[in-house]
Amino acid sequence: MDKIRESILTTSRASKLERRGKIISLTCLGGICLVVVAIFGFIAYRGLMTFTSDHVSIIKFLTGTEWNPSVSKNGAPLVGALPMIAGSFLITILATVLAIPFAIGTALMMTDITPKTGTRILQPVLELLVGIPSVVYGFIGLTVVVPAIRTVFGGSGFGILSGTFVLFVMVLPTITSMTVDSLSSVPKDYRSASLALGATRWQTIYKVVLRSATPGILTAIVFGMARAFGEALAVQMVVGNATLMPYSLVAPASTLTSVLTTGIGNTVMGTVQNDALWSLALILLLMSLAFNLAIHLIARRGAMKR
């Protein structure tokens, strides 16, 4: 019998290795997917308890302005999450709006104005800003920003405004570096064509470069918002943690994440107080999903235009 023929017809060591390797690597990937499913499963299960076993209405939870889970009123605990929801959105939007001009300006420096020196100096600056841990931002906020605001506006200094300044610095590098990516993906021809038509550099940037990079910049902004919305400790350290509807930018307020970080350890599992916190976590999770969805939609619309 032909030995070579036989070898070709029997399962080789390589085939066995291949099958094993494929199974091993697929298991790893499957494990990660399982974790994602588990996160959603666990937090949804816990988070829905407030509505299923504690009989709080979802509408009241989302629109109620009083957060005092240990007190009951009309047979249902006082768990109005609107103060935290409003706080989270307010801080996120303010910080992002503040960061956008800085991010786009810095990105333009790196792509169009002084690409060489700009990148050489600003790239490491951004990397360092990203690398600074959030507790360090929180600590600096606590020892620098809060006293500064206290001096200027009076009061305690804790509040939405302090949180805004801290988050502004934290989302700035995220938005900037993604904006750089989208600006540099605008073809060079567009720029040279516009300049050749006699447009100034600013006209080229404003009318050509920024226009064609818009989907990418929007994605960058949404990413920044997602980071701001989910940031916990840095915000918690400077926001004041008062579960009241925000009525002033310089008065203590709270966000979803700040209430979660302070509350989970101080409540007992299975109680209404604890369940309500898990519902906040669920909102956080769903918002993170919403930001992802927004990014996908922007990417799809951007792709359709081309």
Next chain:
Amino acid sequence: METKDRYILQFNSDQEIALETKQLKIFYGDYEAISAADLQIPRFKITALIGASGSGKSTFLRSLNRMNDGIANVQGQIWYRDLDLNTKQIDVYAMRRQIGMVFQRPNPFPKSIYENITFALERHGITDKKQLKERVETALKQAALWDEVKDKLNKSALALSGGQAQRLCIARAIALQPDILLLDEPASALDPISTAQLEETLINLKEHYTIVIVTHNLPQAARISDYTAHFSQGTVIEFNDTKDMFTQPKVALTNEYISGDFG
């Protein structure tokens, strides 16, 4: 001159056939890259595949040892030692040990010259140190590289020149002592001197190996090959003895192609 649409040489029974395709069709999605190619590859000869860019010759070559698995959809039969290679029962890894391939761009592994050759040998169960050493030396000699690298076998293969790296890739393939060697434009990235060295190497190799080579370089096909197949738009339109084909092409398109009117 009398011309035909197609001419395929049929071998007599005294010529041993190493590989034969029957009704081979290759699709990339809906696009048919090869339509019904029938070709016999004679043993211990050099067969050149020529044709214009996009004629399907490289696709055809890559399908012979199933390098197109997962990339293209290959239908039809590839006969080797009375086995149809294009079937599920074939162990592709064991098969590729017998039907090796060398590519257009030299692709030595980022390892030492010695390890570049022993790597595959070890994977195929040859682990005896002495035997490995012998195989390395034989392969490098056959690939005409031994004299240039024998003092730096432990140096990185990435430091070799393009021509040396390509001959290392050939050495790496023949160290496995395969039946058939498939070469996909092996000289297209090389300078003329390296190309000449490579051609000489190939001519010496056909004593032990069946060689199929895809080339864009017609003089090269004429210089080194025994048989030539001309691919045009996904089919073999002429297959003949190389001398005959280059002196008296039987198909008009071949005549145009080799005289430079086309492609």
Next chain:
Amino acid sequence: MNAKRNDKIATGLLYTIAGIVILILVLLLGFIIIRGLPQLSWSFLTSPSKAFSSGGGIGIQLFNSLYLLILTMLISLPIALGASIYLNEYAKPGMITNAVRTMIEILSSLPSVVVGLFGFLLFVVQLNLSFSILSGALALTVFNLPLLTRSIEGSLKAISNDQRNGGLALGISKWETVTKIILPAAVPSIVSGVILSAGRVFGEAAALIYTAGQSAPALNFANWNPFNIDSPINPMRPAETLAVHIWKINSEGIMPDATAVSAGSAAVLIIVVLLFNLLARWLGRALYKCLTAA
């Protein structure tokens, strides 16, 4: 001319903006260095912390951070390697692969506090691991996996397909081609990615406060039996890390020299992250040179 004037104004504005961004970083680093560096001393780095009186150090927290980092990397690296190999080498484009990629994207964008809460529910409560280094390492693994997977996938993608063909054409399985040729060739950039992710893990606190816990019981550095409660390498003991320590002493406000200790700890955190950054660059380059050297 109007257009020319606008151009000048806009350019000036952009320079100002970039200047402000640089200034922010300089002020941040300057603050940490001026306030933090004077705190650093050998005894500060090695002695245990004091909760109610001043003069405490960060020795145990520093050790906890490093130990947790190593454990996290030991768990997450193999999983990320496997997952990225599957994604880059085996996964066929299609609905399922897209869904998997989206899932990894979602995981990477989850707030770390959510990851921490999940870790609390699953590891601390459900699996009964209590507040421990192990719970913390598992939570950090969840936090680290998506980024590490993406970074390794990028490193693998950067290796030319010629190498894959080279291995396959010699009758070597794809698995061995990838693990023995592609992976070693990608090591320089994988190492850079791993070290950068280590920097993130080192500074993470939100995922840890409810998994690794907020207490740092005294350790006996002479006892290396992992089953003893005061052994430094016991994975079942609660372990407050440096980042958590900064958060804790600032939100509790009972330590008299909290600001000084925080400044010192923040300086250590930043220095370590900076070192990781430099190391990532240097090691990546050095390994690359080593690999391609003649």
